Amino acid sequence: MAARMAFSRLTRSLCEVGRSRSLLLQSARWVTSASKTLTVTMDDKTGIAEMSLNRPPVNSLSLEFMTEINIALEKLEHEKFCRGVIITSAIPKIFSAGLDILEMYQPKPERLSEFWKTLQDMWLLLFGSRLTTIAAINGHSPAGGALVAMSCDYRIMAPGFNIGLNETQLGIVPPFWFIDTMMHTIGSRQTELCCQKGLMLSTEEAARIGLVDKVVPLDQIASEAKAEMQSWLKIPVAAKLITKQTIRAPILEKLQTRQEADVQNFCNFAMKDSVQKSLGMYLENLKKKQKE
Numbered sequence: 001m002a003a004r005m006a007f008s009r010l011t012r013s014l015c016e017v018g019r020s021r022s023l024l025l026q027s028a029r030w031v032t033s034a035s036k037t038l039t040v041t042m043d044d045k046t047g048i049a050e051m052s053l054n055r056p057p058v059n060s061l062s063l064e065f066m067t068e069i070n071i072a073l074e075k076l077e078h079e080k081f082c083r084g085v086i087i088t089s090a091i092p093k094i095f096s097a098g099l100d101i102l103e104m105y106q107p108k109p110e111r112l113s114e115f116w117k118t119l120q121d122m123w124l125l126l127f128g129s130r131l132t133t134i135a136a137i138n139g140h141s142p143a144g145g146a147l148v149a150m151s152c153d154y155r156i157m158a159p160g161f162n163i164g165l166n167e168t169q170l171g172i173v174p175p176f177w178f179i180d181t182m183m184h185t186i187g188s189r190q191t192e193l194c195c196q197k198g199l200m201l202s203t204e205e206a207a208r209i210g211l212v213d214k215v216v217p218l219d220q221i222a223s224e225a226k227a228e229m230q231s232w233l234k235i236p237v238a239a240k241l242i243t244k245q246t247i248r249a250p251i252l253e254k255l256q257t258r259q260e261a262d263v264q265n266f267c268n269f270a271m272k273d274s275v276q277k278s279l280g281m282y283l284e285n286l287k288k289k290q291k292e
């Protein structure tokens, strides 16, 4: 329901021009939200916002972190001066490690469903955004991290990192809308290859199949993202947005019409003994890896 409301707000957003300007908006570059884990700044002159993820150690997506991201995305969506957002990471070498596995391992059922709903909302907001969205991928980006990147309009990635939907490697199934997002990005054959094998691709491999649009050195990724954004912002806004909505609406609607069922499916699946066992072993391996 919340996501459905979010979506209808998004589709109305093009017409929303009469809103009052935020009181925070006094200088050219302003901070729209800043917490320990998320910083969002907006350049008043260009209308370009930057959202920087900063949840150590690996920007894993917990319930609270995603709630924060969703609030920030909604705020930008409704800020009429904002035209685009660049999503990046403040954590060296990691864009996002994807979903916080601790949220899925031995969870409390109520929190688990809340967690999944919040993830759905994040995807609906980002994939359905009226804004031009660019992922500046400055680190590894597995699973949910790849989902965030793939939900954007454009991806720029620095060499030396990996990206992909690796769920099957954890013994879990990528949700249908993760798969849909990847199919939208790279087509169904490449998606099948990547998802069945749970491939984590190098930046160069990802660029070869179109999972990443541009490869640039790490120290140029921020400036390149801004330059790319400027080129997107030159396109007439209504034409660009309607085109985006035409392409993305059926993909969004597929989840919107079965959000509740998807939460239920996920919770049933995640609570299975076999899945809990796989997640437990995976977490143990992650910790072991650190000691080696």
Ligand SMILES: CC/C=C\C/C=C\C/C=C\C=C\CC(=O)SCCNC(=O)CCNC(=O)[C@H](O)C(C)(C)COP(=O)(O)OP(=O)(O)OC[C@H]1O[C@@H](n2cnc3c(N)ncnc32)[C@H](O)[C@@H]1OP(=O)(O)O
Binding pocket: 057, 058, 060, 094, 096, 097, 098, 099, 100, 101, 102, 140, 142, 143, 144, 145, 166, 167, 170, 172, 173, 174, 175, 176, 265, 266, 269, 270, 283, 286, 287, 289, 290
């Ligand atoms: C019927 C079907 C219906 C519905 C569908 C059902 C199910 C679908 C379910 C789920 C979909 C899930 C999508 C996901 O996003 S799952 C998460 C996948 N992510 C990963 O596999 C990434 C794992 N992490 C890594 O590969 C690495 O950590 C790294 C490359 C990101 C970074 O490597 P580093 O060497 O720099 O750091 P580490 O030493 O490995 O890690 C530091 C620290 O962080 C902990 N950690 C890492 N990743 C996660 C995570 N995703 N969640 C929680 N914690 C994580 C790691 O354990 C270390 O912790 P300690 O310091 O040892 O405590």
